[in-house]
Amino acid sequence: MKWDDIGSLNCSIARSLALIGDRWTLLLLRNAFLGTRRFDDFQSQLGVTRHVLAERLKRLVEAEILNKEAYQPNRYEYRLTTKGRALYPVLLALTAWGDAFLDEGAGPPIHYHHKSCGKIMTPTMSCSECGEAIHPRDVIPMIGPGYVAEKKFG
């Protein structure tokens, strides 16, 4: 498949990045996975301006990645939805790459203990069918059912 066949409209990467493709949003989601739920906590942890944070949270609520719930009258918590929790592999992939290439020889700052098997793990992107780790050269992109053939994409 040539690149021209895979424009934004036909690309799940581009669609995903349109929602979460900026650094603050991904850091905000990292914190949500670590248990942060309240505006002031996100703000103090990230050191982001309140304006930027409010805009990012609003966008994530609109995208149904976070759910905004009142825990007191006029006081809200932001919790990951099912769609939001499904972003965990994106964060794990960023983690694994940083651990492998950006640790300056010191080893990973954080280890990930997998409760299911009791071991320290490396998150590994694997094939759903055979379970093997996926390497770029083993993958062939093919037209799928949601491909839109009629338009020209940029």
Add this chain to the structure above:
Amino acid sequence: MKWDDIGSLNCSIARSLALIGDRWTLLLLRNAFLGTRRFDDFQSQLGVTRHVLAERLKRLVEAEILNKEAYQPNRYEYRLTTKGRALYPVLLALTAWGDAFLDEGAGPPIHYHHKSCGKIMTPTMSCSECGEAIHPRDVIPMIGPGYVAEKKFG
């Protein structure tokens, strides 16, 4: 582990995002994985300004994610290094999430054929030790060898 223990300096996610955490960079890398190597091709495919593209390519070369190689005098190609190819799981994770949640019911625009097993696959983030798909609630972050205890991170 509380959030305050996982600041930027101790976080492989934050380190990774410092290098690749913007939308153009990730789209550019997507195209590199699809075989694009030349400035003009990146430019026409992405529709990005030459200034922005030049800046992003320069940063990726400095980070040793892309290698800049002359294929003629004064004509260059940009190829993924080993470190760059290791970003494939990040793109697959974005793809899988977009396929699952942003297809508007049409199914994935692109299918991924896994040459190793011959099947259409869903990229699945799995534990390196037991092979099971990783769910957020099954993971406990723990202090690793590269953790820096002395400083306060924001």
